[in-house]
Structures are given as C-alpha cells and as structure tokens.
Amino acid sequence: MNTATPSLGVVMLCHTALDRAAQVARFWLKAGCAVALHIDSAVPQAQVTALQAELGAHPLLRMAPRLRCDWGSWNIVAASQSGAELLLREFDSIGHVLLCSGSCLPLRPAADLVTHLNANEGTDFIESVAVDHADWITGGLSRERFTLYFPFSWRKQRWLFDRAVDLQRRFHISREIPRPLEPHMGSQWWCLSRATLDAILTHPKRKRFERYFKGCWIPDESYFQTLVRLHGRRIESHSLTLVKFDRNGRPNLFYDDHLQLLRRSDCYLARKIWPQADKLYQFFLTDQARKMPPVPPEPAKIDRYFELAERQRTEGRAGLYMQSRFPPDDSGQAVTAGPYSVFSGFDQLFRNFDYWLGQVTGNRAHGHLYAPERANFHGGAEVWHGAISNSAALRDYNPRMFLTNLIWATRGERQCFSITARDHVPPDLMWFMAKDSNAQISLVSGCFLLPLFRGEYKPDDVLAHVAWLQKREQHMLSVLQSRWVRADVRVWTLAEFLNAPESNLQSVAAKIAPDASIASQGLPNMQSLDGLEDFLRALRNKGLPPVLLRDFEGRTGVR
Amino acid sequence: MYSELSPSQDRWFRFRMDWKRRRYRARAIAKARELSCVKRARWGREAILLFCTIRNERDRIDWFLKHYRDLGVDHFLFVDNGSDDGTLDTLLAQPDASVWNTPASYRASRFGLDWLNWLMLRHARGHWCVVADADELLIYPHWQTRPLRALTDWLDAQGQPILPAMMLELYPKGPLHTAHVPPGTDPLTALQWFDPGNYTIARKPLLDCLLIQGGPRARAFFADQPNRAPTLTKLPLVKWDMHNTWVNSTHSILPRHLNAVYARGAGERISGALLHTKFLPQIVDRAPMEKARAEHFGNAPVFDAYYDAVAQSPDLWCAQSARFTGWEQLEELGLISRGGWA
Structure with a gap:
C-alpha cells in the first residue's frame, strides 16, 4: 500500500498504558494506515509529550483534540467523531475508518484487514442489534436507556442513579426518540465505510441527534449503532473486535496464556489486553504470527473457555466445599458431588x-x-x-x-x-x-x-x-x-x-x-x-x- | 454447612471484633520498640511488598527470594528473630530487602504477628502485600504466566482486597530425612506429594472466617485429637489498609468482613495455595530443638508428642497421596479456584 494513499484510517482512544498504545499505533502506521490518536485529557501532559516524542512526526499520524472520556460518557462519541472527521478530511483515499482503544491488539497482519475491507467496499462492520431484541444487556436497562433521563453517573452516584430511574418509571416519564431513529445497540468498537461516516457526520439533523444521544445512557454503545441503520447500505452486524464480558459487564483481560486462544479467533482485533502481556504484544505486533503455520479459526473455542470460567464463578462445582466456596445450608445447591x-x-x-x-x-x-x-x-x-x-x-x-x-x-x-x-x-x-x-x-x-x-x-x-x-x-x-x-x-x-x-x-x-x-x-x-x-x-x-x-x-x- | 447469623448477633460480633482489632493494634505499636532496623531500602508507591518473619532458614531463603521475585514482588521486609546460621547476612546482601532485627520472644509477640502488624501499619498502607513464612511458596491460578501484578490488578477491579490461599503441605515419599534438597534449589523436586482431599472446613462465626484443617499432619500426627491439627486457612495476599490487623497468624484478619473470602451463595471465588515446604530433611534434626524452645504454640506441651513423632523421621506418604503437577491439578481437585479469572 502506498503511504500517500492509505485506504484504512484507525481512530485510537487511549487513556492508560500509552507505551502500548504507541506500539499499536506504530503497527498501523508501518502498514500504511492513517492513525488518529485521541488521548484522554486526564492523562498528564508529560506523558503525552513523551508519547509524541516516541512516535515522532509521521505523515500518516494525526493527534485528535483531547477530551475527558469518562466511562459511558458522550465524550467518547465526540472523540470518535472528531477522530473520524480528522482522518476523512485529511486523507481522501480512506475507504474505512476503524475505531479501537489503546488496549486493543490487532490479531492479524494489517494487510489482511485492509484486503478484507477492500473486498467489502462500502460495507459497515458494526454490531447493531435492535434494542428490543438484545438479550445480552447487563444492568437491567435496555429500551429505557433511550427513553429516560440520566442526570447522575452510574459509576460514581449509583444510589442517585437508581432512584432517578425508579422515579421516572413511577411517573412514566419518557423522552421522545427523534424520528426516524430506531434504537439499536452493540459493541462500541466498529469499522465504518467512508460513505456511512460522511452521511452520519454531515446529516442535517446531526445537532438534534447529538442533543438526544447526550441524554442517553452509555451513548458510545448506541450512537453509531443506531445511526448506521439510517445510512448504512450493507451492514455486517458483527464487530471486528473480540471482546469477552464478564457478568459485571466488564471486559475480560487477555494475558500471555491466551495466545493460542487468540490465534483461533476469527476477529481482527482483541480487547482488552493486559498492558504487561509482553508475549501477546511481541507475537501479534511483529511478523512472528506470519511465521507460524496458520490455525483454523475456532471462535467457539474462545466462547467456551470464557463461558466455563463464568459458570464456575457464578454456579461453581456442585458438592465442592473449599476455601473460596462454602455455601450455607439453604443455598439451594446440590450439597454433594454425586449420587x-x-x-x-x-x-x-x-x-x-x-x-x-x-x-x-x-x-x-x-x-x-x-x-x-x-x-x-x-x-x-x-x-x-x-x-x-x-x-x-x-x-x-x-x-x-x-x-x-x-x-x-x-x-x-x-x-x-x-x-x-x-x-x-x-x-x-x-x-x-x-x-x-x-x-x-x-x-x-x-x-x-x-x-x-x-x-x-x-x-x-x-x-x-x-x-x-x-x-x-x-x-x-x-x-x-x-x-x-x-x-x-x-x-x-x-x-x-x-x-x-x-x-x-x-x-x-x-x-x-x-x-x-x-x-x-x-x-x-x-x-x-x-x-x-x-x-x-x-x-x-x-x-x-x-x-x-x-x-x-x-x-x-x-x- | 452453616446458617447465617442474625443481624443483631452479626452486629454484636462486629463490635467485639472491632475492639479486638484496636487492642491488637495498640499492642503492635507497643511492641515496635522490640524491633531495630538493620537495613532500610526504598520502594516505589506501587510496589508489591513481602513481609516475613524469619529465623535460621539458610537452606530455604535463596529459593524463597527467587520464587517471589519471579512472581513480581518488588521489595522484601524481613524481621529476623535472632538467626545464628548466616540467614541475616544473606538477607542484608539482598538489594531489594529491608531488614529488622529482634532478639525478643517469638511467642510473646503472638508468633511474630505484633512485629508484622507494626511494620505493616508503618509501611504497608495502600500496598498489595504478601505475608508468608520462609517455608511457604504462594501459587495461584495462572501463576506461571501471569505475575502478581496481573492478579492484584484484577482483584482491584473486582473490589476484592484479599486472596485466600490454603496451606498445602508437601512431603516426600519415604522417611523425611531421606529427601535431599541442595540449598538454593527448588524444594519441590524432593517434596512432591500432598493430600488431595481430606480437608475439613468449619466456619467460625465470630471472625466470619473458615477454619480449614486436615492434610498429612492431621492424618499422621493428630488422628486422635483432630482439634489440635494445624490450621490451614491462610490469607497471604492483601491490599493493606491502615485499619487492618492480623489476628491469628495470617489465618484471619480484622476488620471482620475481610475474612469473608468465600462464595456464600452459589459459585466460586478466586483462591490460591501456599505450598508448605516444612518437611525438608532438616526438620528431623530441628524438631527436638523446637520442642525445647517451645516458641511455636500457645499451649506448647500439648505438641511434644508431635515433635517427638517428627524426630522419628516418619513416612507421611500413603497410597492415596497425589503427586504435585501444577495449579491446574489443584483446581481440578477443588483445592483452589480461578473464580472467574479466566
């Protein structure tokens, strides 16, 4: 690929482990992809300067204006928007923009992804599920994310958050969803085509939509997911980024020992990687992966691995009494391991x-x-x-x-x-x-x-x-x-x-x-x-x- | 296996234990003068610290330091209780160790706990700390591939400030004195066997902790008085808060709620194991000395028979002993659990 005409732009949202983010950014730059780095404004300036010094000036690298991105806040969407706008404006050749975080790790050579995207020109890769049918939502709110007001932080003011939701339910308070939006949700990591992004970012009602989504709960999981249904021509409702959530809705970290599992993934990126997982970064960011014989993708194996761990955590092994499992008499569990x-x-x-x-x-x-x-x-x-x-x-x-x-x-x-x-x-x-x-x-x-x-x-x-x-x-x-x-x-x-x-x-x-x-x-x-x-x-x-x-x-x- | 306490009784126990905690902290502060600092090094704000009371462990110390350095302990804080075999010199030679010294009685300081409580009150606040004896090697799920920092990060994210790790007593096949371990090498090459599933657990409502007993010592030495068998519950990894206090070795801690490291409903929480390498050949010669010192048990004469039995170099191995192969085996046996840390 010509460095002057990148066909893929990558927006990276970083807030910790900047050295790892820099490593991944270099990986994309080396493969001829344009990169827009967004660094959380909470990161001390000294670290940002160090990062910029490390990366140096690269013709394909841009720094997006910095915002404070709290969990589930609108600023995450704003940062993605500005990063994508920046890339689309500066590089005319870009066909797709990929959104990833600083702790995402590419699982395959960048060229594979570029080839895949070129072969699917105009296709949007974004998990976008109609909210009424999304059964994986943890936390109890599904459609109400779009119809209630959320003046309090879920993370920091949980009690107030819950009371506010209760009150609104009781008095049947409901916001109007601007037409013609049809609420959709999905993983916040996407890869959208230029045409779709252009349509979203230049839509005449963009300001109205933004005002609406600023009041929604966790807009980063719904803004693009909803709007893509308005503009997208071909939607592949499957994120290119592998994320495994635990029962608390937090992403599971990947460590060095997950290497063989990750090799079997059919995704192009994985989130979230423990920053000190040297072996993973070493393996996937160098051309080591190419030297190894390819393994057939078995995404079901990854699912099974994490499902088993989750079941062990939530149900445990029946009839086992040990130092970290000691149910009382009336727990309703089988009390012995077998007949x-x-x-x-x-x-x-x-x-x-x-x-x-x-x-x-x-x-x-x-x-x-x-x-x-x-x-x-x-x-x-x-x-x-x-x-x-x-x-x-x-x-x-x-x-x-x-x-x-x-x-x-x-x-x-x-x-x-x-x-x-x-x-x-x-x-x-x-x-x-x-x-x-x-x-x-x-x-x-x-x-x-x-x-x-x-x-x-x-x-x-x-x-x-x-x-x-x-x-x-x-x-x-x-x-x-x-x-x-x-x-x-x-x-x-x-x-x-x-x-x-x-x-x-x-x-x-x-x-x-x-x-x-x-x-x-x-x-x-x-x-x-x-x-x-x-x-x-x-x-x-x-x-x-x-x-x-x-x-x-x-x-x-x-x- | 037990019923939950009524709320009023729970409050009463919490109240009592809170005063016990204050008493022990005052005691630790009073005992601070028994310690004199021999060597003090510096450590970072995020450092993982290891606290250890030690006496005459020349043969074990090198492997102990290596094991915990490999796990990612950043700094060691030792209390040397009058070693005379060169252990102190070894400790002083380590760049990442601080050493305090005391000739005072181990037993009178509640088996070293007063000293540790003081040092941790003084130095450990906000740090993740390992507390282990020289013959205890901590392992946990994925320990070979994920350093302690990965575990503590995950525990932080879970909001769990403490990791339980029961003592797993390892022993050789054959009489104890026949196992040969050159100093500074892995004791697990000689001590390969353990009891896979004869541990009994009772919940102690006052401290809300579990009392785990069993293993080879209960089987071989305390078969007629099982209540005397050693406690195997351990809480060796803890994010230290200025209010914390050890109660009874590292078996239990105050405030009371920290002891509740077990899943009460369904499910499993994370736990590790402390590999106990007590039964190296030296124990046979040391048993009569320890019997005479009578520093290790509150009611020492009761344990004379135990020391006598150890001095006879018994064979702890039995037909159902299991050979230690790794943490996966311990998890399969239900002794430890990854508890969702996939």
Whole structure:
C-alpha cells in the first residue's frame, strides 16, 4: 500500500498504558494506515509529550483534540467523531475508518484487514442489534436507556442513579426518540465505510441527534449503532473486535496464556489486553504470527473457555466445599458431588452384603463408614481416595465433611456404605443425607437387634443398650419419614422386607446400576433367624417396651 | 454447612471484633520498640511488598527470594528473630530487602504477628502485600504466566482486597530425612506429594472466617485429637489498609468482613495455595530443638508428642497421596479456584 494513499484510517482512544498504545499505533502506521490518536485529557501532559516524542512526526499520524472520556460518557462519541472527521478530511483515499482503544491488539497482519475491507467496499462492520431484541444487556436497562433521563453517573452516584430511574418509571416519564431513529445497540468498537461516516457526520439533523444521544445512557454503545441503520447500505452486524464480558459487564483481560486462544479467533482485533502481556504484544505486533503455520479459526473455542470460567464463578462445582466456596445450608445447591447409596440393616441380615452388592452393581461397596471403631472402607483400606483416613476421631471431628469429601474425591464412582443405629451418625448428618437428592437410603428397621441376637457382642446391660439403639433408630426413621426428605428413601420393617426379599433387593440394586441383575449373582446369603422369637420373648419378659417388637410381627408370630 | 447469623448477633460480633482489632493494634505499636532496623531500602508507591518473619532458614531463603521475585514482588521486609546460621547476612546482601532485627520472644509477640502488624501499619498502607513464612511458596491460578501484578490488578477491579490461599503441605515419599534438597534449589523436586482431599472446613462465626484443617499432619500426627491439627486457612495476599490487623497468624484478619473470602451463595471465588515446604530433611534434626524452645504454640506441651513423632523421621506418604503437577491439578481437585479469572 502506498503511504500517500492509505485506504484504512484507525481512530485510537487511549487513556492508560500509552507505551502500548504507541506500539499499536506504530503497527498501523508501518502498514500504511492513517492513525488518529485521541488521548484522554486526564492523562498528564508529560506523558503525552513523551508519547509524541516516541512516535515522532509521521505523515500518516494525526493527534485528535483531547477530551475527558469518562466511562459511558458522550465524550467518547465526540472523540470518535472528531477522530473520524480528522482522518476523512485529511486523507481522501480512506475507504474505512476503524475505531479501537489503546488496549486493543490487532490479531492479524494489517494487510489482511485492509484486503478484507477492500473486498467489502462500502460495507459497515458494526454490531447493531435492535434494542428490543438484545438479550445480552447487563444492568437491567435496555429500551429505557433511550427513553429516560440520566442526570447522575452510574459509576460514581449509583444510589442517585437508581432512584432517578425508579422515579421516572413511577411517573412514566419518557423522552421522545427523534424520528426516524430506531434504537439499536452493540459493541462500541466498529469499522465504518467512508460513505456511512460522511452521511452520519454531515446529516442535517446531526445537532438534534447529538442533543438526544447526550441524554442517553452509555451513548458510545448506541450512537453509531443506531445511526448506521439510517445510512448504512450493507451492514455486517458483527464487530471486528473480540471482546469477552464478564457478568459485571466488564471486559475480560487477555494475558500471555491466551495466545493460542487468540490465534483461533476469527476477529481482527482483541480487547482488552493486559498492558504487561509482553508475549501477546511481541507475537501479534511483529511478523512472528506470519511465521507460524496458520490455525483454523475456532471462535467457539474462545466462547467456551470464557463461558466455563463464568459458570464456575457464578454456579461453581456442585458438592465442592473449599476455601473460596462454602455455601450455607439453604443455598439451594446440590450439597454433594454425586449420587451415593446408604444401607441400613442389610448387612446384619445378609452375610457379606457389601461384597455381594459390589458384585451385583460393579461398585466397590464400603462397610460401616461411621462405625465407632473406624471407618470401614472397602477392603479394610486405611486411607481412601483423597487420602481420607479411616481414623474414627478424624471422621467424627467433622462427619459431614467426611462424607462430602469422600463423594467429591470419588466423583464418577458411586459410593455405597452401611450405617446402623450403633454408628456415629449424628442427627445433623442424618438430616443432611435425608435432604440430599443425591442420596439413596434403604433401611430395614429392627435389624440392629440381630447382632445382639447372634451374640456378636454382649453389652453389660442388654436392656439399656437395646433401648438406646431403638431410640437412635427411631430418630433415623423420623428423619427419613419427615416431609423435608429429598433423598430416595425406602423403609421396610424386617417382616415386610422378608415377604419378598428378592424383589426388594432387585429394586434397590436397580437404582444403583439399572442393568444390574441379581439373578446372575443369586441372593446374598441370609443369616439364620431361628430362635429369634425366643430371644425377643426373653427381652420382652425382661421389660422391653413391646413397641419395638412391632417390626417383627407377622414374621415371628410374637404377640 | 452453616446458617447465617442474625443481624443483631452479626452486629454484636462486629463490635467485639472491632475492639479486638484496636487492642491488637495498640499492642503492635507497643511492641515496635522490640524491633531495630538493620537495613532500610526504598520502594516505589506501587510496589508489591513481602513481609516475613524469619529465623535460621539458610537452606530455604535463596529459593524463597527467587520464587517471589519471579512472581513480581518488588521489595522484601524481613524481621529476623535472632538467626545464628548466616540467614541475616544473606538477607542484608539482598538489594531489594529491608531488614529488622529482634532478639525478643517469638511467642510473646503472638508468633511474630505484633512485629508484622507494626511494620505493616508503618509501611504497608495502600500496598498489595504478601505475608508468608520462609517455608511457604504462594501459587495461584495462572501463576506461571501471569505475575502478581496481573492478579492484584484484577482483584482491584473486582473490589476484592484479599486472596485466600490454603496451606498445602508437601512431603516426600519415604522417611523425611531421606529427601535431599541442595540449598538454593527448588524444594519441590524432593517434596512432591500432598493430600488431595481430606480437608475439613468449619466456619467460625465470630471472625466470619473458615477454619480449614486436615492434610498429612492431621492424618499422621493428630488422628486422635483432630482439634489440635494445624490450621490451614491462610490469607497471604492483601491490599493493606491502615485499619487492618492480623489476628491469628495470617489465618484471619480484622476488620471482620475481610475474612469473608468465600462464595456464600452459589459459585466460586478466586483462591490460591501456599505450598508448605516444612518437611525438608532438616526438620528431623530441628524438631527436638523446637520442642525445647517451645516458641511455636500457645499451649506448647500439648505438641511434644508431635515433635517427638517428627524426630522419628516418619513416612507421611500413603497410597492415596497425589503427586504435585501444577495449579491446574489443584483446581481440578477443588483445592483452589480461578473464580472467574479466566
């Protein structure tokens, strides 16, 4: 391209990191593009002088009159206007004017952009979305940006700003939108053709439009976007500048490690670059990019990357408790990371129940994780995933986090374990599991008696011990049968369960592994219940309240 | 895991903690006379400062300085608590370090906090500050590609004045004394293992902070008295305000609201990790000395068994230990989070 006849003009709005802005300006100048630099009037004169000294006098470089550009203020538009006017006036050959900021970085060689623009002569590249259909607006104001008065700054006088909006809504105050304007919005970074810019800047009603837009909220996102609909012949409603906003409406910064992502962008510029991202500036402003083999553009990859990060920030990973994520009980989040199954009574009824369960469902089933002696991990392991210790004291120090840690550390593998009335399951843990929709709790009541019946251990005071166990089981039952339960709960009495043990077991196993068939493994080995009647009768005769024996009615004939 | 406080109780706790903050600041000012300045250098208005209390860390100091210089710390402020192994000379030789010296008791100054509170009150106002011990190496999401300045700029934009970074205790495979790390080299070449997921968290409503415990020390040394296990919560990067005061090591800070660095609703906020390189081989020989000094714990005799166990050079490694590969791994394990800093 001939330096005397630039076909592209670049308006750069700068307010910080002037050295980077100078670097980018030189990039455009070197490629034969005309540049109009606008430097915020808040920047100290010394820095501006230094910048001018650094750039030197260049035939294609112009300095635009300086204005104070606050966020969302009209002066941003005014600065863009004056920059564009300056370029159009001084260089007749310019076909397009590109608006970018001092922290925008060109992602492709300038020649590529010039070729692209020359091939699309007369086309305007500007994101311009009818305001009634723009669903990405954050902050709650869409059409009202154009119809309310905004005497207060949103950044500095937020409370007054909000009250003013409330008042106007209440009294239905509304400004008239000058005809024939149709409000449109979009990214403030555009690339417009000479014809369109000329039409906008020389329109007979320009003064009227300006007066109107000065009262709008964030006119830099709507002035050109609206007017281009009036004059533009061919509008490509897609900005040439890549900007990723976070949920607060601030642009995400790009750092050195985004290099590979940015190479895959289909945009020509990216905003905003962290000023000290040396590698990015080094890569994209030299001809290094040319030397590397080109990569096919995958803009979806960039979108996905930032969407994932945003989702992690707003939703987080379910069931994770960590130093920067610690939701309270009622946050409405899933409280554990994945589904798990809790059994009560089954291992007292069946020999080697956990082994059988593992065979049927293909999982590694634990024993009693909350046993008073230790956490009985599968296979008697001393530590489980996550280096979770089997120490009872460590577990009882925070029983809930023992569970959530276990579920988190074994994501992807369903955890199955047993509890019983004797175990160290505090009430809050029981509630926690019952309210957790990830939990599947199957309980056969009354089974806590069976180890006593078989004489597996002999407490000093059988009656007191049984009464204690019964009280604990009653509590478990009352929790599991309360109306707050969100877990998948099945409760049988022993007698009910024994009516159809096979189908009951099948229904439980099917929830863990839908295609599990207990036919192939057979029923687990049931322990003998012969003599249970005598044991119960003896207990009752010792003075045990008969309410307990209800669970065995039908099966044993105890009356 | 917890319920929010009622507004009146919250106000009451805030009131109590505010007076605690004043008390600690007065105490820090009173303790200022224990410090004597050995070397004072200058730093810029925007400098990122690092505050550290140190004693006999000859083997670690070189790597410590290198790690934090690479992260972009501009100036180091050391309190040397009577080192006699040449650490002080090393510190004095650094161009970007200021050094204060004190022979006074570490324990009596609330484990060095009174000194740090004073120095930070005096010098840190308005600066982003790292506060770390010589055996703690701060990492955070993207730390290899984005210097501390990038992080602090982003935190400033988010209006978050503090970064949580829990202590992640690293240990070797095999008895502690067998790991070999030449002085001045990366301790992570020998200490490669950590516990990936056995940390328990409780919220302390009075300070509104999280109490994180667990890890290899809880597993190996405190399995029968977990409440004694070391606190792993840390807030090592903070934009210092003249009203701030450390309460309990860098586990918690006042004013109270600064401790609330965790997402309360859904979501995650940003956090890093402090790689704790305590278990270098020297610890085996130092354990009996530290036991005799009894300077590190308020209720020191309770921890005698711990020192005895360390002196036996135990093997902390277990079958479920994870080998440290980088911050991405820690994030995947849910120990740290980028919290939207994409």
